[in-house]
Amino acid sequence: MTSNPFHPITGSVMPRFAGIATLMRLPLVGFDDPLFKDVDIGLVGVPWDGGTTNRPGARHGPRQVRDISTMVRNVNRASGLKPFSICNCADLGDTPVNPVDLMDSLARIETFFDKLQVAGIAPLSIGGDHLVSLPILRTLAKKYGPVGMVHFDAHTDTWDGYFGGFKYTHGTPFRRAIEEGVLDPKRTVQIGIRGALYNDAEDTWGQEQGIRVIDIEEFHQMGLPAVIAEARRVVGEGETYVSFDVDALDPVYAPGTGTPEIGGLTTLEAQRLVRGLQGLNLIGGDVVEVSPPFDPSGNTALVGATMAFEILCVLADSVSRRRGG
């Protein structure tokens, strides 16, 4: 087992609380590392919250998720998937960011993910605020064209702007992505949406583009199996990205986030939703908006790490099958 350089360090050799913290105890692989070319799925931190209009702190998300992710194990009990056995997974470190310049940060992040895209590595990112999804989608679209997306969130993140002319915030990434042609709204489904609106028309634009919004009320009316079926129908066979904002969850599960909204998903619902994506044509994913300073218990990071593991399971399955694995 230890002969595989991509296998996580096991807790029966090194206690989980010990050792340098990498994502899920995977090897740390830099771009110039000989192992880089063999990586199938790259776990990446994006320590940046420059798009946050509310409570900051998501810049500290990757490090705390790394820390707690050393509690992740190997086999998904519910699905039986073993991501580390079917794909070469590695922690590729954090992307460069610039805490005092938004546009420079977006450029740095995109450049980083371009290297993964060129190397054929599927990205699984830990944010960072939700604006970090935009440069990742740009990168993926260079290869795949506009992609589909299963998006878990309390908010649609399709606002037009902020304070008039400011187009880039954590509330706008998917409007920008659609406008830029890197996200296909007709193959986009948003689950868990809730919370009061600024105005009636807040979500109109997105729905006009064809986004399928399943808000929390519809989620409960449909029931979980129907929601999964609907999400699968929307994204279909095409390349699909999974974006998980922890504020999709009720704040009791994820208090450490920028814009909490009560009345959200449970972690178990979220886990089942993600498991329900198995078999789709998945090409990457992210877990965003983990803001450790607002969570005295650290549970948000545990939830973020575990949801990342759930996404990894279905992503690895998809990568492996595409590869003929």
Next chain:
Amino acid sequence: MTSNPFHPITGSVMPRFAGIATLMRLPLVGFDDPLFKDVDIGLVGVPWDGGTTNRPGARHGPRQVRDISTMVRNVNRASGLKPFSICNCADLGDTPVNPVDLMDSLARIETFFDKLQVAGIAPLSIGGDHLVSLPILRTLAKKYGPVGMVHFDAHTDTWDGYFGGFKYTHGTPFRRAIEEGVLDPKRTVQIGIRGALYNDAEDTWGQEQGIRVIDIEEFHQMGLPAVIAEARRVVGEGETYVSFDVDALDPVYAPGTGTPEIGGLTTLEAQRLVRGLQGLNLIGGDVVEVSPPFDPSGNTALVGATMAFEILCVLADSVSRRRGG
């Protein structure tokens, strides 16, 4: 939009974390303010916990709820209600209180709410411990006679006394209100009741008066729609008050409270219950027992602010319709 002096400051002009904190970013209107006569619904803090026999701290509730309530927006996504568009709402500040004298505090609080009653302003209060509901009910009864009540709580708050002769605590307000003839027990429903009892007869008195108790077991057996229907049946067409003790919720949603009891409502259940009161003849409401010192994450205040917004939505709808609005 900004020409309406009663409209909340929007987050797209002033970030939510900025500015003086008033309840839901509403204008602060004093009794001698020219705007006072135009207020329909007065949001009021009652910073007092002198009736608390257990963990104190609810005196700090109004300020922390004010702080976090700046995250509230305008449109209730589930119901479509827009309270700030159909009623003039304002933050009327805190009532006077006396932290070292219980009876003096009750008098000061009642005097304050009398002014609202005379001015025809419906009160929506943020406590404070649950004893603050008593002077509010007294005030309302001066206008309406004994009122009905939808009461969310883990406890019935109909104990007779404490330590023998002490009649006023946060466990006794509704017994006093019934005895004084300001609350109609036959039009009172209590939802979410649970937790161990001191003795078998603890709830007998209230039920003998005609209170309809739906404890947490019955709540789950009936299901949410039936509970709503039953609550509507109990209070009927008459004037009705809504009292929301945050300990109705499970402590994971509201750890910052005086007497937490495990096994409670979720916030989503509570939101739906309150939304189910739309169309009743509502005349006021409160959210009580938010005790910030016992909540390191601040989620209790977020829950309190959001539940207050839910009550405001149905209250504004009722006020607006009564007014022919």
Next chain:
Amino acid sequence: MTSNPFHPITGSVMPRFAGIATLMRLPLVGFDDPLFKDVDIGLVGVPWDGGTTNRPGARHGPRQVRDISTMVRNVNRASGLKPFSICNCADLGDTPVNPVDLMDSLARIETFFDKLQVAGIAPLSIGGDHLVSLPILRTLAKKYGPVGMVHFDAHTDTWDGYFGGFKYTHGTPFRRAIEEGVLDPKRTVQIGIRGALYNDAEDTWGQEQGIRVIDIEEFHQMGLPAVIAEARRVVGEGETYVSFDVDALDPVYAPGTGTPEIGGLTTLEAQRLVRGLQGLNLIGGDVVEVSPPFDPSGNTALVGATMAFEILCVLADSVSRRRGG
């Protein structure tokens, strides 16, 4: 009421936050106290976490549970059971432990519980990590032979060892108990199991011995009544122990624990499960893995105290009926 020396101090005489903290405000009874011989159920703290391979702190569990358990009252609202009226209950204090020696601690704990067993006192323990269940089971088996068990947990705790030859950790107690013949695997049911596995075969051994595992997925598929029925079927008429690891609950209910796993039981589900054990032939129980340093809100201890009360209710009912009470 006060003439019964075994009755808890009531909150209407001494506020709940006042006085020396004993478990559920019961009298503190030492082995040489004249009352000892009359005790039916002994509440005991086991302040030890020497078997913990992950986050420590359960050694501080008993004291914090004692503190918060002064909020427990007398009558179980759901079941009507009044444990303090039907059994003589007492706080017997903490067992001796040795924080720097695992085997010595197990011996000290066993010796302590032997005294209860000899005196015919049913134990209800507050851990401590889960390894403390092993010496208790050893003691009970001296009287009853191998006992059955209803076990609530996120983990099966039937691993073989750790780091090769280390046989005693909080992940191995029930493998050891089965090997030693003090636990009957065919009369053991495990509820709430979840979380990723180290490897596919992790749970195989236990199931080969006959343990009935109801993991969280099966729990939700079966539904609560069927799970209760199945648990009752498994343990049958024989002597049965109840072991409640707080990590059976979702971490939002019990963040203060050594090995949290998201997606767990709610407290209400757990309360109903325990209530569903009424009428079984119960001989003791424990609540383990409460680790206060990892819970800034203290809710874990509240949950631990309340679950201990729920177990006490069904245990007292069983003890009382066995006694012909």
Next chain:
Amino acid sequence: MTSNPFHPITGSVMPRFAGIATLMRLPLVGFDDPLFKDVDIGLVGVPWDGGTTNRPGARHGPRQVRDISTMVRNVNRASGLKPFSICNCADLGDTPVNPVDLMDSLARIETFFDKLQVAGIAPLSIGGDHLVSLPILRTLAKKYGPVGMVHFDAHTDTWDGYFGGFKYTHGTPFRRAIEEGVLDPKRTVQIGIRGALYNDAEDTWGQEQGIRVIDIEEFHQMGLPAVIAEARRVVGEGETYVSFDVDALDPVYAPGTGTPEIGGLTTLEAQRLVRGLQGLNLIGGDVVEVSPPFDPSGNTALVGATMAFEILCVLADSVSRRRGG
């Protein structure tokens, strides 16, 4: 050593975190316990904060101090004093209190301490807010007449009243005590006073009565030895009480308190000041205003427990010498 029933449980028999928490691990002795008559110094909790005009929570002080006081050991390294060897010390439990009635609480507290006074037991109390010193002084004055006092505090606590006619708050105990003739202002010294004033005359009354105020500026100008000398000069040979409000300390040492003021004493300065009282004619003392809800780290309680031990050392020395011990 263990044959002395008044000796604390040692950490080398029972780890400090284990066992029922009594003050300094002393035996718990009730009024009807045979040991009661042999007690020299009674450690008592006063779990009450009904006089608090600011942040509440001191009602929870005694229990948290009990918990952390199990870390106290036997010999004062600096002075060599061994209080448990020279006096019979015991935890007498908490006084009765009434959280919803101020005057009733003062009466209950006074009645409790009267029993100590009659039995010749010197009191060492853990508050509770500072108003609890008033009934204790009343009790002592029944025996000794007006007593002297060394008072550590950020505030003089000699305000006249509050809100007009309200005479009893945690800001007024020593004005009341002087007016009632139970405290001798000419033998009273106040150390550590600081913080902004409501008005110029705030402290005038006390100084007119003869109180010697050493505010924090004068404290640093005089230097510690001179302050000790001056304090000893003020109180002289007469019976003297020691009252230690933890807000005398800088808030970094005692954040968990009702009215913190920056720029205060260090714990080491406070320890030395108390040690400097050795040889005075001490008859009792208290440590007040420990409010656990405002201290996430628990350090305030540790400080409170250790300062209580320092006071105990000089008090025991005084009691022992008076007794001819």
Next chain:
Amino acid sequence: MTSNPFHPITGSVMPRFAGIATLMRLPLVGFDDPLFKDVDIGLVGVPWDGGTTNRPGARHGPRQVRDISTMVRNVNRASGLKPFSICNCADLGDTPVNPVDLMDSLARIETFFDKLQVAGIAPLSIGGDHLVSLPILRTLAKKYGPVGMVHFDAHTDTWDGYFGGFKYTHGTPFRRAIEEGVLDPKRTVQIGIRGALYNDAEDTWGQEQGIRVIDIEEFHQMGLPAVIAEARRVVGEGETYVSFDVDALDPVYAPGTGTPEIGGLTTLEAQRLVRGLQGLNLIGGDVVEVSPPFDPSGNTALVGATMAFEILCVLADSVSRRRGG
């Protein structure tokens, strides 16, 4: 006393924890308020942390300082100064800011303070990160030309840039201010500087411009009176600004800050230093880098509020004397 509209609400009318939180309970005065023209000193929040290269959260500083500043009283006990009696002070609210655009924020902040400058109001600001001092200095220089400064900090904040071309961060404000000619380096003194350096030359530039740096070692060697004398000598008779970064203090006093450095000033030292500035020609000041998310106890905000009061005292004295008051 209450007839003065600029007098703070007193705690003997409204408890300190009650009421809308304004800075030091002063009246909230907008630019279009009739009272605006009579304001002498404007207290202003600057809720922005866009210049922060490390831990964010200072955007939340003004609100938490407002909250805790309701504990401030009227008379400086040490100096006898009564700022509210000698100057008209008001809370002017928060400046506009833009959380997603640094340059836009600087412009908005400058525009706000220009209005104060034109109206002849001396600013006392609560940050925000330290970059907010730059637009304030720009505004003041429009009136006074380059000003002098007494600067309390762990860092010199005279770095050239960040990541190459990024010139505006919370580490560069005073280099920019000197380059722009709004700050006179020869009349600038920096006190409390400490912490490891990036390189030897880190502070060279500033010292070449003539800044007088008194690092923590020199501070202790000189002693407090000599430091005050030296600071007074450096700034001389000219217009002088006071900038207080809470990281000048040891992190135990101010854990809630972006870049803590151990080994800092005590609050008492800081209070005395500020008091030592009485009589200088002071024209404004700020307290910056209070970051509530990193302070679970809230003490940082208490320290920030109290230091703002200390600065207010000497500023009001200066304003009053300039006015011939």
Next chain:
Amino acid sequence: MTSNPFHPITGSVMPRFAGIATLMRLPLVGFDDPLFKDVDIGLVGVPWDGGTTNRPGARHGPRQVRDISTMVRNVNRASGLKPFSICNCADLGDTPVNPVDLMDSLARIETFFDKLQVAGIAPLSIGGDHLVSLPILRTLAKKYGPVGMVHFDAHTDTWDGYFGGFKYTHGTPFRRAIEEGVLDPKRTVQIGIRGALYNDAEDTWGQEQGIRVIDIEEFHQMGLPAVIAEARRVVGEGETYVSFDVDALDPVYAPGTGTPEIGGLTTLEAQRLVRGLQGLNLIGGDVVEVSPPFDPSGNTALVGATMAFEILCVLADSVSRRRGG
């Protein structure tokens, strides 16, 4: 600068909060890494608290210190020392440990450090509880014979045993080290000792062996320069180890520790003491007893990281000079 593989990542390339956390942002070098042979000073985590008789959690120390140590910079402002420029420093990761077996852990730790000793690498360790110093001293003694030690602590850690026969706890390492001949008591000085004693003779043994104890009282009487001189006199020219228990500091600086004692050193005093060791013949050091679960603010880890940097400065100076650097 970046061409040196041993140079820390600078904050002007990667923000301090970004990237994988290694100690002081140094390269992570394994035993089989080509760089290993060039390492001069090895920074090592020892994540173990199996010797803790009180509050556990030090097993989590290394990871939190790694996290916060990314705030460390390059040049010691006070001394001018640049450790990373004069020595090759690296993070060698964590030692193996066994959380459920004390003796096995000591063996694993010793084996790890033996590899450093053989490779000529000076160790600088982050604990872990204080028992981890024992295996390190054993390793060093294999090369140097019995070494001298400058020991900062609240406790002498020279107890004989625990519970009778248990010889290895965090209270006994230096008695064992002296008995084993790996520590020279005559060249050992202990600074900061304080707190109550179990009995009069508690420290006698150590002093009989020749240890020089400078308790906190003597520390303040002597003054810092004299203490430094005395410490230098005691250890002389011989090989000397530096052991820094964070409980040497007052608990306000280091609340996250197992056995806090009030009245301790300030961080500034500690920094100066360590700086005063420059020029001694230093061969290694450690910082121990950082227990993150007991520190909600994280300041203890910041203090631990900064003190480790201070020790590193004087150690690198010594290593460099020995090497003729």
